[in-house]
Amino acid sequence: SAVISQKPSRDICQRGTSLTIQCQVDSQVTMMFWYRQQPGQSLTLIATANQGSEATYESGFVIDKFPISRPNLTFSTLTVSNMSPEDSSIYLCSVEERAGNTIYFGEGSWLTVV
């Protein structure tokens, strides 16, 4: 299975600032995704990171708040902009491994906004 590394693993951020989360995969993958898990909640898909084009956002998520980059087939970033305490969540990168038609997750980035 693909090995997915996320940075940072944890951070405490000041209200109004922005933070960029990096996701690195050890193999080329077609599909990369970003999910959010709010405290005590399940996971919600933020967007699909498309290589070479703009990300595809799910309902309720916008590019201005969550800009995403996907410069190549092994790397993506998610920025959480102008953070508020409501953005305190775990942000998880995931990839689809085409060979097994399976979606794997990174360890997550745990953000606390104060």
Add this chain to the structure above:
Amino acid sequence: AQSVTQPDIHITVSEGASLELRCNYSYGATPYLFWYVQSPGQGLQLLLKYFSGDTLVQGIKGFEAEFKRSQSSFNLRKPSVHWSDAAEYFCAVEPGGYNKLIFGAGTRLAVHP
């Protein structure tokens, strides 16, 4: 709309007891089905998946799940629970062809010694 229901928010079992976690989905066709586990402070680990074929699938850590089309269910089972199984378990579906997972609310499992 597609949805996933995990009716049990919390379950407590004794170590060595059997376990069944329920999952029901709402979707017109048979989606791809997954179970993930999230240990405290960890990311998600894939336990098992069902795409087609044999309706009883085996996963890691001694878990298995059975797909029942007539009940739109994909329940997770383990014959003998270990203390290390204490975690949150998520059922997820991928409506065919869209590569997006829809998650249930999760079931938090506590294991008593």
